[in-house]
Amino acid sequence: xxxxxxxxxxxxxxxxxxxxxxxxxxxxxxxxxxxxxxxxxxxxxxxxxxxxxxxxxxxxxxxxxxxxxxxxxxxxxxxxxxxxxxxxxxxxxxxxxxxxxxxxxxxxxxxxxxxxxxxxxxxxxxxxxxxxxxxxxxxxxxxxxxxxxxxxxxxxxxxxxxxxxxxxxxxxxxxxxxxxxxxxxxxxxxxxxxxxxxxxxxxxxxxxxxxxxxxxxxxxxxxxxxxxxxxxxxxxxxxxxxxxxxxxxxxxxxxxxxxxxxxxxxxxxx
Numbered sequence: 001x002x003x004x005x006x007x008x009x010x011x012x013x014x015x016x017x018x019x020x021x022x023x024x025x026x027x028x029x030x031x032x033x034x035x036x037x038x039x040x041x042x043x044x045x046x047x048x049x050x051x052x053x054x055x056x057x058x059x060x061x062x063x064x065x066x067x068x069x070x071x072x073x074x075x076x077x078x079x080x081x082x083x084x085x086x087x088x089x090x091x092x093x094x095x096x097x098x099x100x101x102x103x104x105x106x107x108x109x110x111x112x113x114x115x116x117x118x119x120x121x122x123x124x125x126x127x128x129x130x131x132x133x134x135x136x137x138x139x140x141x142x143x144x145x146x147x148x149x150x151x152x153x154x155x156x157x158x159x160x161x162x163x164x165x166x167x168x169x170x171x172x173x174x175x176x177x178x179x180x181x182x183x184x185x186x187x188x189x190x191x192x193x194x195x196x197x198x199x200x201x202x203x204x205x206x207x208x209x210x211x212x213x214x215x216x217x218x219x220x221x222x223x224x225x226x227x228x229x230x231x232x233x234x235x236x237x238x239x240x241x242x243x244x245x246x247x248x249x250x251x252x253x254x255x256x257x258x259x260x261x262x263x264x265x266x267x268x269x270x
Contacts, residue, residue, distance in 0.1 A: 041115035042067050042108065043266055046094070048080055048125030049073075049150075050254045062258035066116075066266060069098055077127030077152065084131035091138050118144035118185075118264045122254045126150045133171035144185035144264040145175060149253035151188065153198040153206075164198045164206040176207050179237035185265045188239045191249045192229070204239050208232055215241065222259075226252055238263075 043066035047055060052070060059068050071094075073079040084090050095114060102108035119142055121129045126147060132138035133145075153168035179186035188207070190200035198206070208215065215230040222228060230241035244252065 039108065039112055041113055042102075043116040043118075044069065044095070044098070044114050045118050045120065045261065045264070046071065047257075048119070048121040048128045050122045050125070050257075054254055055257070058256075058258035058261070062261045064261060064266065066118075067098065067102070069094065071125070071128065073128075075124075077124040079127070080125055081127035081131050084128055088135060091132050091135070091141075116143045116265060117141055118146070118266075120146035120148065120257065120261065120264075121150040122148045122257065123150055123250065126152065130168070130171060133175060139171065139175070142175075142184070144187075145179075146187045146189075146257075146260050146264060147172075147200075148189050148257050148260060149191050149193075149200050149250055151190075151200055151203040152195065153203050155198055162198065162202065164202055168198075169203060169206055172203075173207055173210055176211060176237050180211055180235040182235040185236040185263075186238070187260050187263055189242065189253050189260060190239075191242050191244045191253065193245050193247075193250050201241065204241070208239060211237070213237075213239075215239070222256075224256060226256070236265075 045064065045066050046069045048071045050070065050072070052072070055068075055070050071080075073083065087093075095117075099108060099112065099114065103110065103112070119129050119132065129145065129147070129150075133142070151169075151172060154165035156163040156165050175184055176186050178184040188200075188204050190204050192201060193199060194201075211234060213232045213234050215232045217230045220228050227243040228240060229243050230239075232239045242252070243249070
């Protein structure tokens with residue numbers, strides 16, 4: 001299921017969630033918005049995977065002045081990857097259908113265009129992001145990316161050690177390189193939860209090694225008490241490691257995602 005909402009101006013009340021259902025790639029598009037003004041250019045945040053009440057609450061608390069599109073597909077990472085793998089035009093169709101809905105509801109004008117576009121994902125949602133980044137048109141159009149405990153990968157079968165599959169990480173690495181050069185923005189948060197496949201810690205470590213980056217392991221507690229155990233940054237590429245090996249620790253990255261949404265590049269038009 002997909003949910004679209006238009007943000008209020010910073011400091012205003014949170015968004016109202018209403019609208020019609022549009023079927024798209026096995027899901028649905030539901031438009032909602034805060035009463036706002038017609039703009040010549042709108043920013044867009046597309047989030048993959050997560051309960052709608054949690055995400056709309058975070059969206060309201062973040063007070064983002066952008067359109068939010070939440071995409072949920074029924075299944076694990078392959079359920080997110082397969083629709084984009086099957087259709088090279090699906091990402092462009094999502095953008096077009098969302099804008100059409102806004103125009104029909106009087107929230108965008110005939111000449112309104114998308115300005116900044118950022119993607120975020122939680123858990124299995126990375127499957128869609130990886131497929132979008134694999135296309136030049138998708139990669140080039142994305143200004144910012146947030147992976148909230150969300151990048152997993154396979155383990156190379158021809159290695160005795162737990163070597164992360166390079167093919168799975170190729171486009172994430174390219175995006176990280178661009179962010180390190182301040183041409184994109186890329187934020188990664190991860191828990192310490194282990195998995196049979198490459199975990200979010202292992203994939204983050206893989207990117208850090210490739211960029212020859214080191215973690216600062218000084219520990220600190222965030223305002224809500226969650227323990228941050230490490231930090232690494234270069235240019236606009238930031239990796240934040242958090243304690244916690246349980247499912248509850250994993251869910252914290254969704255419940256507090258507004259903290260990191262606000263760090264995406266909204267202020268300067270592209």
